[in-house]
Amino acid sequence: MRLIKVLVPDGKLSTVLDVLDRENVDFVVTEGVSHDRDAPGDGDDSTTLVEFPLPTQAVGYVLGEIRDAGLDDSEYTVVTSVETAKTRHLQELENRFVAGVEEDDSVAQEEIRAKALGMHRGALTYYALTVFSAIVAAAGLLLDSPAVVVGAMVIAPQVGSALIASVGVALDDRRMVSLGVRDQLLGFAAAIVASLLFGLGLKSGFFIAPSLNVSAVGQINQRISPGLLSVSVAFCAGAAGAFGLATALPVSLVGVMIAAALIPAAAAVGIGIAWGLPGVAAGAFILLVVNAVAVNLAGFVVLWYLGYRPDDWGGDDLPTLLSSYRVSVTTVALLLVLFAGFGGLLVDQIAFDNEVNGAIDDVLEEERYAELELRGVDVELGLVSRFDQQPEVTVTVARPVDESFPALADRLDRAIDDRVEDDVLVSVEYRDRQRSEPTNGDGQNSIGGRAVTGPAYL
Incomplete structure (x- = not known):
């Protein structure tokens, strides 16, 4: 009311x-x-x-x-x-x-402007929470702990700056656009620097072995190889945030989703720099930029769809649109250029992933590997080859106990090299699998009549 x-x-x-x-x-x-x-x-x-x-x-x-x-x-x-x-x-x-x-459910234009500006935090609060969330995210990434990473998202304040920018673009409010974009850029910089210093401190104090291959850590690996799924999270987070803001629904939970698309990626950039791995830093940075642009664009598109326009909006024709959106046209054009540039790298990575996955499927469909079950594929960013690093693909398979496949890594390597231009290093991780014999319902083996006891281990 x-x-x-x-x-x-x-x-x-x-x-x-x-x-x-x-x-x-x-x-x-x-x-x-x-x-x-x-x-x-x-x-x-x-x-x-x-x-x-x-x-x-x-x-x-x-x-x-x-x-x-x-x-x-x-x-x-x-x-x-x-x-x-x-x-x-x-x-x-x-x-x-x-x-x-x-x-x-939509609220008035005056109210959405006030609600967005009401999410702005003072410099001390905003940057302190950003630094804290980045350090917690970096710790969660290095610990390979999803729970700790989620904790970092809860305290991250990025939802306010992202939605302020989206509302500013929708309403062509120069002050809001400037405020939101500035806070996001400086916030990302603060998060990267904080995670970098945190990582260097851990390495120099030997709290974590400097020789640790951070790209092999699961939570980090998910942030250094951007793909369609990662960007989908960012688009949905930005769209959900705009819906929550414009329909008088709470945006606190949506803020966790927006932070999920941004803060862990920023922390991964700092970790990659701290460990001297430009491929890790580059992959995470691409994901950070693409996700940030996706969040802001999605927020603007949703607000536009819900009917929020500048005060001097007067029609649907293109000349009126351009004259009404003096600030926003420039901002949206810049966002589209960034998305096109970094999105091109993302498209290359998606194509690289598709070729790798196709090659792996072809190999595992061969009769000699019929007993293997694919459990996971981790593909390092193909961009690392530009930093004189060899892209690495880690394949996780389940195999029957006491059976070995010593030539599988080489076979996968040849199959992947035939599909992609880069020379890829393939690692295979095995998980032993043991199954019980099928029974006839009364505890007896359906083939030999002997009871089979004991659990099945995966």
């Missing part, structure tokens, strides 16, 4: 009240109010304060009708939350906008 307070010039009062009467909105008026301290309340500039309660879903529509009637509500308009209200026609408005044919 919202309480709207609008200061209306006396010359527009009858028009505004006619709109409220037409929409069955109950109101009260306070006459003789002036927005100018030096102007007397009963002078030529006298105004009237009109107050009326509305369901949250009706605020945008009613304010839009008042603007269309000729009122410039930029002088004084206040939208506040109230617990409850009782008026003659309020039930009709709730039936109409909350559970009726005009049901709409």
